[in-house]
Amino acid sequence: MKLAHITASTLAITVASTAGAFARDNLQIAGSSTVLPYASIVAEAFGENFDFPTPVVESGGSSSGLKRFCEGVGENTIDVANASRAIKESEVKACADAGVTDIMEVRIGYDGIVFASQKTGPDFAAFEPADWFNAIAAKVLKDGELVDNSYTNWSDFNADLPEAEIATFIPGTKHGTREVFEEKVLLQGCEDTGAMQAMLDAGMSEDDAEGQCMAVRTDGKSVDIDGDYTETLARIDSNTSGVGVFGLAFYENNTDKLKVATMSGVAPSTETIASGDYPVSRPLFFYVKKAHIGVIPGLKEYAEFFVADEIAGPDGPLAQYGLVSDPELAATQAAVADEVTMNSGM
Amino acid sequence: MTDATVSPEKTPKRSSLHTASDRTKKRNASETRFKAMGIGAIALGIFFLIVLLVSIISNGIGAYQQTYLQVPVYLDPAKLDKNGNRDPADIAKVSTFGYTPLIQAGLLSAVQDANIDTPLQTARDMKNLISASAANVVRQDVVSDPNLIGQTVTFKLLASSRVDGYLKGRVTREGVAEDKNINVDQLDLTDKLVDAGIAAKGFNWAFITGSDASESRAEQAGIGTSMLGSLFMMLVVLGLSLPIGVAASIYLEEFAPQNRWTDIIEVNISNLAAVPSIVFGILGLSVFIQFMHLPQSAPLVGGLVLTLMTLPTIIISTRASLKAVPPSIRDAALGIGASKMQSVFHHVLPLAMPGILTGTIIGLAQALGETAPLLLIGMIGYIATNPPGNLIDGFMAPNSAMPAQIYEWAKRADPAYYERAWGGIIILLLFLLSMNIIAIILRRKFERRW
Numbered sequence: 001m002k003l004a005h006i007t008a009s010t011l012a013i014t015v016a017s018t019a020g021a022f023a024r025d026n027l028q029i030a031g032s033s034t035v036l037p038y039a040s041i042v043a044e045a046f047g048e049n050f051d052f053p054t055p056v057v058e059s060g061g062s063s064s065g066l067k068r069f070c071e072g073v074g075e076n077t078i079d080v081a082n083a084s085r086a087i088k089e090s091e092v093k094a095c096a097d098a099g100v101t102d103i104m105e106v107r108i109g110y111d112g113i114v115f116a117s118q119k120t121g122p123d124f125a126a127f128e129p130a131d132w133f134n135a136i137a138a139k140v141l142k143d144g145e146l147v148d149n150s151y152t153n154w155s156d157f158n159a160d161l162p163e164a165e166i167a168t169f170i171p172g173t174k175h176g177t178r179e180v181f182e183e184k185v186l187l188q189g190c191e192d193t194g195a196m197q198a199m200l201d202a203g204m205s206e207d208d209a210e211g212q213c214m215a216v217r218t219d220g221k222s223v224d225i226d227g228d229y230t231e232t233l234a235r236i237d238s239n240t241s242g243v244g245v246f247g248l249a250f251y252e253n254n255t256d257k258l259k260v261a262t263m264s265g266v267a268p269s270t271e272t273i274a275s276g277d278y279p280v281s282r283p284l285f286f287y288v289k290k291a292h293i294g295v296i297p298g299l300k301e302y303a304e305f306f307v308a309d310e311i312a313g314p315d316g317p318l319a320q321y322g323l324v325s326d327p328e329l330a331a332t333q334a335a336v337a338d339e340v341t342m343n344s345g346m
Numbered sequence: 347m348t349d350a351t352v353s354p355e356k357t358p359k360r361s362s363l364h365t366a367s368d369r370t371k372k373r374n375a376s377e378t379r380f381k382a383m384g385i386g387a388i389a390l391g392i393f394f395l396i397v398l399l400v401s402i403i404s405n406g407i408g409a410y411q412q413t414y415l416q417v418p419v420y421l422d423p424a425k426l427d428k429n430g431n432r433d434p435a436d437i438a439k440v441s442t443f444g445y446t447p448l449i450q451a452g453l454l455s456a457v458q459d460a461n462i463d464t465p466l467q468t469a470r471d472m473k474n475l476i477s478a479s480a481a482n483v484v485r486q487d488v489v490s491d492p493n494l495i496g497q498t499v500t501f502k503l504l505a506s507s508r509v510d511g512y513l514k515g516r517v518t519r520e521g522v523a524e525d526k527n528i529n530v531d532q533l534d535l536t537d538k539l540v541d542a543g544i545a546a547k548g549f550n551w552a553f554i555t556g557s558d559a560s561e562s563r564a565e566q567a568g569i570g571t572s573m574l575g576s577l578f579m580m581l582v583v584l585g586l587s588l589p590i591g592v593a594a595s596i597y598l599e600e601f602a603p604q605n606r607w608t609d610i611i612e613v614n615i616s617n618l619a620a621v622p623s624i625v626f627g628i629l630g631l632s633v634f635i636q637f638m639h640l641p642q643s644a645p646l647v648g649g650l651v652l653t654l655m656t657l658p659t660i661i662i663s664t665r666a667s668l669k670a671v672p673p674s675i676r677d678a679a680l681g682i683g684a685s686k687m688q689s690v691f692h693h694v695l696p697l698a699m700p701g702i703l704t705g706t707i708i709g710l711a712q713a714l715g716e717t718a719p720l721l722l723i724g725m726i727g728y729i730a731t732n733p734p735g736n737l738i739d740g741f742m743a744p745n746s747a748m749p750a751q752i753y754e755w756a757k758r759a760d761p762a763y764y765e766r767a768w769g770g771i772i773i774l775l776l777f778l779l780s781m782n783i784i785a786i787i788l789r790r791k792f793e794r795r796w
Binding site: 024026028030033036037039040041043044045047048049053054056057058059075076078227228229230249250252253254255256259310317320321 | 441442443478482485517518520521522523524525526527559560561562563635636639641642643724726727728729730731732743744756757758759760761
């Protein structure tokens with residue numbers, strides 16, 4: 001009879017909750033795993049300093065976060081999407097189709113993408129975008145001709161690099177980091193090596209040539225990591241000549257295992273990224289569903305708290321963790337306070 | 347046989363039981379080989395078990411120790427209560443960022459009072475030694491008792507994860523050369539703080555009772571709240587899957603006619619038991635969250651999803667134990683005039699109970715260790731809620747679960763979280779072990795033999 005009692009009470013709770021489902025009082029946030037650490041630091045401080053419950057922050061990648069964000073308006077959808085890249089036209093449209101029209105875009109700062117290898121491994125000290133293009137692109141320029149990539153050692157195309165086997169671990173396509181990597185490293189390298197020009201000369205359209213530039217070889221020399229940086233770190237740990245793509249903050253927490261290489265002659269640091277000298281950086285964003293402001297308690301306060309000077313400023317905990325503070329933070333603060341949405345011209 | 351020609355009298359032609367024949371020797375040898383292989387397999391299994399346990403314990407034991415600092419903090423009225431009227435609303439307005447400098451100054455004064463010789467002479471130099479959680483600890487005390495303002499109060503605060511890691515041997519002097527979160531001078535100071543009794547390691551109760559923390563303060567994270575999340579999920583699983591599963595199997599085994607439909611149901615139940623758990627997660631997302639509008643990240647939803655996963659296991663084990671009850675019991679009950687229902691509930695079910703309980707506990711243990719379906723219903727991520735205040739909150743408020751928490755920690759950047767993930771595995775294993783022991787005890791105690 002005890003069992004019957006437990007069952008009855010569980011069922012009662014189930015029914016009660018179904019009826020009262022529209023009573024969520026905590027924020028639901030999802031998206032980029034690059035933004036997750038920052039969002040969790042903010043969420044924690046938010047829970048401590050305000051009377052609102054601590055928000056729930058999930059990861060899973062920018063694209064999957066924005067997809068969930070665009071599922072519609074209502075308490076069973078998320079309130080904030082974190083993204084390590086700007087929202088795409090197609091995503092804005094998908095959002096609008098589902099009724100999510102008023103979206104606030106908030107830029108929280110910049111993040112550097114660093115190229116690191118095992119501390120005791122081969123001496124990867126300086127990379128150029130061209131090196132990465134030659135190492136992992138599907139087609140490269142060899143003796144003036146476009147051929148399938150057959151390089152096996154870094155030293156095959158750049159004598160300054162160690163004679164080590166090419167083994168790279170790059171973020172998978174669901175990560176926002178991948179896009180920045182393709183754009184700022186592969187595409188740049190494609191142009192630098194002249195492969196881009198060769199493709200255009202061969203009669204490819206500009207779009208096709210760009211697509212070809214960013215295509216990665218599939219013979220196992222380059223591995224897509226769909227998980228988090230810890231997975232990349234584990235792969236590098238077990239592969240002496242492995243080189244991985246990391247976020248600056250992750251590298252700074254693991255300086256005892258990793259050594260970082262310069263890119264185009266600049267070492268990554270919060271200073272070089274803030275000044276724009278370090279080439280591979282990208283802005284980090286979060287997107288707020290304006291329709292939820294006033295419905296989900298604490299949403300606006302969270303957004304304002306996130307960009308407040310004491311959090312996102314140069315001396316705040318986010319900068320301490322590895323975020324490069326946005327010089328235009330004041331403008332962002334004003335935009336959040338006025339609830340400026342994307343289509344109202346931000 | 348070969349020496350038969352040498353001494354024909356001594357060895358009789360026919361075989362004796364005292365001397366083994368070639369064929370017997372061969373059979374004995376193959377038996378010995380088989381036994382040796384069996385022992386080898388078991389030894390290999392035990393070897394890997396020991397390797398696994400040693401690596402889990404050696405990696406995870408660090409999580410049960412934590413470094414604390416005794417810091418005298420002067421709660422400056424000029425900073426914490428500018429109006430000077432001790433109004434709780436005013437005091438609550440001072441955020442944790444207002445407390446951080448006071449704590450750093452407090453540690454600096456403690457260093458100077460203890461006459462410690464160190465090149466670090468500013469309050470900001472102390473920043474990397476103290477956990478970011480310290481400000482909140484002090485603020486909570488001040489907000490709940492504003493009279494503390496103006497006094498110097500000694501707080502027991504967490505040291506930062508780097509300092510803690512140094513005292514545990516995880517962080518080395520060579521390793522911190524590039525680290526901007528700690529430097530060698532600060533490590534030297536740490537050694538001296540330990541000598542002066544300001545810093546000390548203690549048993550980490552907070553790890554067992556606490557909740558998740560953000561990436562910047564691994565030292566504060568605990569598994570307690572997610573343990574409660576797992577507990578509430580298991581209550582849902584137990585409360586739903588046991589009655590439903592037992593009722594379904596009693597009907598199928600004792601009452602249902604044997605026809606095409608029951609065959610189809612049986613095959614489907616066996617199939618369901620083999621469906622990957624992530625599929626149940628997708629089902630849970632679309633049915634419970636998107637269709638029924640149950641809250642995301644709630645242990646109730648997690649429990650419902652795991653119920654679906656556990657049901658087939660329970661049904662299969664219950665049917666097996668019902669089958670094991672001899673038909674003579676049913677016949678005897680029916681023979682003295684019991685109804686079918688009475689014979690099942692008064693005689694068959696009690697005898698099958700040990701088997702049913704064992705199956706249920708093993709099903710629960712499986713559900714307890716499940717991560718994949720929780721990924722889709724929002725129970726994996728940064729979920730740092732306080733322990734639920736009441737029963738309804740326990741089911742409805744966002745929470746994580748033990749395996750989900752471990753998975754989450756293993757992904758984080760700070761190596762201190764890695765240690766905690768292993769520490770969490772130890773607790774999870776203890777839970778699974780005790781559940782399996784309970785299952786064995788129940789079976790031993792109530793088992794009937796015929």
